[in-house]
Amino acid sequence: MQIIFKTNNDQSIEIGEETSLLRASIRHKAGIPFKCGGGMCGTCICTINEGMEHTNKLTKKELNILNEEQIKSSKRLACQTIVNGTVSVSWDKKK
Ligand code: FES
Numbered sequence: 472m473q474i475i476f477k478t479n480n481d482q483s484i485e486i487g488e489e490t491s492l493l494r495a496s497i498r499h500k501a502g503i504p505f506k507c508g509g510g511m512c513g514t515c516i517c518t519i520n521e522g523m524e525h526t527n528k529l530t531k532k533e534l535n536i537l538n539e540e541q542i543k544s545s546k547r548l549a550c551q552t553i554v555n556g557t558v559s560v561s562w563d564k565k566k
Contacts, residue, residue: 472485472486472525472554472555472556472557473485473486473557473558474486474492474495474501474554474557474558474559474560475521475557475558475559475560476496476499476501476502476503476559476560476561477520477559477560477561478502478503478560478561478562478564479501479502482499482501484499484501486554489553489554489555490553490554491549491550491551491552491553491554492515492517492547492549492550492552492553492554492558492560493505493508493515493549493550493552495554496549503515503517503549503560503562504562505549505550507550508550509532509550510530510532510533510535510536510548510550510551511532511536513536513548515548515549515550515562516536516537516541516546516547516548516549516562516563517546517547517548517549517552517560517561517562518544518545518546518547518560518561518562519545519546519547519552519558519559519560520545520558520559520560520561521557521558521559522554522556522557522558522559523545523558524556525554525555525556525557525558526547526552526553526554526555526558527551527552527553527555529542529547529551530548530551532548532551533547533548533551536548549562
C-alpha cells in the first residue's frame with residue numbers, strides 16, 4: 472500500500488502496515504502541518520483525494536473539529552486518519 476503526498480511533489484511512500492497519515496508524514500518528511508498530534512487543534516487538516524475507503528471512520532475528535540462542508544469535501548485530520556490501503560492526500564500550504 473502506498474501513500475501519495477500530492478502537496479509534497481507527489482511524494483510516494485510504501486507502507487507495510489496501517490499507520491496514521493500524520494505519523495507517515497513525519498517519518499517521511501512529507502510536511503503535513505501539525506501542532507497537537509492529538510485531534511485538538513485542527514492544524515493537520517488535509518484532503519483525501521483518493522482512497523477514503525482505505526481509512527478509518529471519522530473519529531469523534533474529527534466530528535468536533537470539521538464542519539459538514541469539510542466532511543463532504545473529503546477533509547480529514549491527518550493525526551486521526553488511519554490508513555490501511557493506498558491513499559493520496561493533499562493539504563493547504565500555509566505561512
Ligand atoms: S495535529 Fe492537532 S488536530 Fe491533528
